[in-house]
Amino acid sequence: MLRTSTRLAAVAVLSVLSVVAFVVDRPAAQGQGGVTALTGVRIIDGTGRAPIEQGTIVIGNGRITAAGASSSVQVPAGATRVDLSGKTVMPGMVNAHAHPQNQTKTMPMRGDITRRLRMYANYGVTTAVSLGQVSDEETAEVVKLRDEQDRPGPGLDRARVYTSGPSIRGLKTVDEVRKTVDRYVDMMKVDRIKTHVTPQMTPDQYAALIDEGHKRGLRVNAHIFSLAEAKMVFDRGVDVIAHSIRDQDVPASFAADLKRRNIGYIPTLTRDLSVFVYESTPAFLKDPFFLKGMSVYGEQVKLVTDPTFQEKVRNDKNAQSIKQALEQANRNLKILSDAGVTIGMGTDSGTDEGRWPGYFEQVEIEMMAKAGMSPMQVIVAATSGAATVSKLDQVGTIAPGKAADLLVLDANPLQDIRNTRQINSVWIAGRRLGASGTN
Ligand SMILES: [Zn+2]
Numbered sequence: 001m002l003r004t005s006t007r008l009a010a011v012a013v014l015s016v017l018s019v020v021a022f023v024v025d026r027p028a029a030q031g032q033g034g035v036t037a038l039t040g041v042r043i044i045d046g047t048g049r050a051p052i053e054q055g056t057i058v059i060g061n062g063r064i065t066a067a068g069a070s071s072s073v074q075v076p077a078g079a080t081r082v083d084l085s086g087k088t089v090m091p092g093m094v095n096a097h098a099h100p101q102n103q104t105k106t107m108p109m110r111g112d113i114t115r116r117l118r119m120y121a122n123y124g125v126t127t128a129v130s131l132g133q134v135s136d137e138e139t140a141e142v143v144k145l146r147d148e149q150d151r152p153g154p155g156l157d158r159a160r161v162y163t164s165g166p167s168i169r170g171l172k173t174v175d176e177v178r179k180t181v182d183r184y185v186d187m188m189k190v191d192r193i194k195t196h197v198t199p200q201m202t203p204d205q206y207a208a209l210i211d212e213g214h215k216r217g218l219r220v221n222a223h224i225f226s227l228a229e230a231k232m233v234f235d236r237g238v239d240v241i242a243h244s245i246r247d248q249d250v251p252a253s254f255a256a257d258l259k260r261r262n263i264g265y266i267p268t269l270t271r272d273l274s275v276f277v278y279e280s281t282p283a284f285l286k287d288p289f290f291l292k293g294m295s296v297y298g299e300q301v302k303l304v305t306d307p308t309f310q311e312k313v314r315n316d317k318n319a320q321s322i323k324q325a326l327e328q329a330n331r332n333l334k335i336l337s338d339a340g341v342t343i344g345m346g347t348d349s350g351t352d353e354g355r356w357p358g359y360f361e362q363v364e365i366e367m368m369a370k371a372g373m374s375p376m377q378v379i380v381a382a383t384s385g386a387a388t389v390s391k392l393d394q395v396g397t398i399a400p401g402k403a404a405d406l407l408v409l410d411a412n413p414l415q416d417i418r419n420t421r422q423i424n425s426v427w428i429a430g431r432r433l434g435a436s437g438t439n
Contacts (some may be wrong), residue, residue, distance in 0.1 A: 035060045036237050037075040046091040046383035046397040059404040060428035067099035067398050075346050088412045092405035095387035097266045097346025109141050117158035119296045123358030126405040126428050129390045130163035131194040139165040141187050155431035164194035170276040174208040181212040196223040207236040240264040244329030255339035264389030267333045270360040271348035272326040278304040279313040290359050304354040334372035344389030345382035369417040391395025404430035
């Protein structure tokens, strides 16, 4: 079926979507008192520790209550046992730089954002941290979804979401900057701050923005391009460098500074890929694993395969210059990872053309591995690293007390990072979704 469909033109592929789409909403497995035990499974806990080859995870009330070697974990009487022999479990992935946005104008905002969050989950991304909404109205919808996810109820069938609201940029005075941050916190109820570093704002204004964010208890994420921009916000107390440094090698001294201050670094390699890759039709648009997302991706596939769009990309000097910037980003990721800086996986997916929520996180981690990180380092960056960068305490590792957000795989990703595509099942808050990458 899939082989046949890959031979078809992209437009024709749209017509077979329903056949290759993810199946969702299989009811959760739950035993007496709602306790579930996953047994016989290889556990990669997300901290970077060596895996446990024969492990058991006990889940109750949406949380992990015990996890460890099967010989040391007692399964409560009456628990539903799920035998996962031969499988590998890792924490659900955390995307530290996402954009769950309303991009389909013909659909209600909430429904569109929700199906995008569900698509993240289908691909194993169980938390999406939004570093930018397009409007206050959209922010309000995402904040509602965020607040609903922790309420008792039937269980989540989508990625958890957090949001900065629209990026704060282009303001004129320090006073305006502080008032804007206050409005975001008090009126919009955002849980983090995002800013773009541009020449329109002065270093003093960035200092005020970061200071006000901290006074209100929020982390501040900065969109940068150059080393100078990264240093400017670093010197003013920023928490997260939300894109790669892409103009030159990061000097060892600055890498050491980032590590010392525990500043998070989000490479967003696929963001840069997306800027130039649609100069022609990339092979991945016919990847069966990509086609599983077509219910959401379809509209934009039409756009990025349009010859006029592709010609525009070919003739765009900026788009072409990003090729070199991406090579620089790859080099800096290796430098910073080797220096021990906390790397958080992030993609910029969900905004602009051809940045696929779900699929691109899978591409991102493959690119991180190609940049020179080990599969274990990549897994850490996509789980606990991204959670640390995003200051989310409940996700990113497999340990008692953490949310039972899990990615069960048919193959071991420590052998090949692409094995994160061999999805057996995805669990959110102890509930198993029906997504399957293998059947
Ligand atoms: Zn972004």
